[in-house]
Amino acid sequence: MAEKSVNTRFFLGVLFTFVIALVSYLLASLPVISSVGALAVAIIISIIYRNTIGYPILLQSGIQFSAKKLLRAAIILYGLKLNLYIIFNEGLTLLIFGVFVIMFSIGLMMLLNKYLKGNKSIAFLLGVGTGICGASAIAAVSSILDSDEEDTAISVGIIALIGTAFALTYSFLYPTLKVSNTVFGIWAGISIHEIAQVVLAAGTGGDNAMAFALLAKLGRVFLLIPVSFIIYYFVQKNSKTSSSKTNVDIPYFLFGFLLLAIFNTFITIPDNILIYIDQIARFLMIMAMVGLGLNVSLQALLSKATKPMIAVFVTSLLISVITLLVTIVIY
Structure with a gap:
């Protein structure tokens, strides 16, 4: 009977994140x-819910499942966006350009954060998110670092808002820049955070x-693959050299991400199926964000997020x- 009750609470917890995700999607x-x-x-x-109604503790197991397991499942499915042949044959210069962007982003974020004396964990996650691919990169790296769920949620929220602001700015600037399409x-593509934001701007x-x-x-x-490893x-x-050694989980989900990228490179998947899978991955990610957002207190948000x-x-x-300057010179 007790086991049935636990299973019911788990199911209701997952359903809870599904409902909020559906509302968010709509x-x-x-x-x-x-x-x-x-x-x-x-x-x-989720933050509003947590700070007005409170965290639904009885549903915690299902909520945590969404925040961790569904998050990794979404990242694995994200691999189907990649065609490695096209990236290495047509975009090798852009790949090298991307390495610079990632190094610059993480390095500058940590430098500025040190000067501002902000939250180091959030700063690093934001550096990765800015340099690579927004929320997905933050989610992948936070799993490797075993970051606090509150820090992860705050980082994803910030990267979404800042990235959107820049994407909209790019759209308004295009007619005045006098550059080729x-x-x-x-x-x-080389500077905006999320794929959806890149699409919005481009x-x-x-x-x-x-x-x-x-x-x-x-x-x-x-x-994201080499950086994560x-x-x-x-x-x-x-962890091996530290006096308080801790076990570091191997990021197996990244192998799944890579395998699907390889699969998509050599096996042609119909566009209508890819669109369907992309929607599933996106919705799983939204459910995961619900789980993460429920761990954020308003007080922590105000104290951690500003810097x-x-x-x-x-x-x-x-x-x-x-x-922009480098792209104009090279292209």
């Missing part, structure tokens, strides 16, 4: 809110801009300016 289809995105909406609703597309430049934007962006998404290596190394938000804004602004 709200994100509305004008204005659509530019913010469902991930940010889900986190905002190729340059504009590469600039958007769409202003037309089909050619969109094609180059996605090529540049997916090259950065691919770099490098981080895992250093975390494991530090990292300043740092990520400055970092994103400098990346935008530098990558």
Whole structure:
């Protein structure tokens, strides 16, 4: 009887995240809110729920399942966005460009955070999210670092809001920049955080801009794999030399991510099926954001988020300016 009760609470916990995710998904289809995105909406609703009604402790097991297991499942499915042949044959220069963006983003974020004396964990996650692919990169790296769920949720919320603001700014700037649609597309793809935000910005430049934007962006998404394993290596190394040794879980979900990328490279999957899988992955990610958002207290949000938000804004602004100048010179 007790086991049945536990299973029921687990199911209700998962269902709870599903319902809020569905509400967030529907709200994100509305004008204005659509530019913010469902991930940010889900986190905002969850934080409001936690700080007004309270954390639904009886449903914790199901909520934690969504926050951790469904999150990793979404990252694995994300691998189907990649075609490794195209990235290495048509976008090798952009791949090298992406390495620079990642190194600059993480390095500057940590430097600014040290000066501002902000939260180190959030700053690092934001550096990874800014340099690679927003929420997905933050989710992958936070799993390797075993980051506090509150820090992860705050980081995803910040990256969603800042990235959206920059994507909208790019759209308004395009008519005044007097650059080719190729340059504009590469600039958007190499500097904006999320794929959805890249699409929002690059769409202003037309089909050619969109094609180059996605090529540049997916090259950065691919770099999530080596960057994650490098981080895992250093975390494991530090745990071995530390006086208080801790076990570091091997990020098996990244192998799944890579395997699906390889599968998508050599096996042609119909576009209608890919769209369906992409929607599933996105919805799983939204459910995970609900689980993470429920762990954020308003007090912690106000105390932890301000300084990292300043740092990520400055970092994103400098990346935008530098990558635009470099793209104009090269292309």
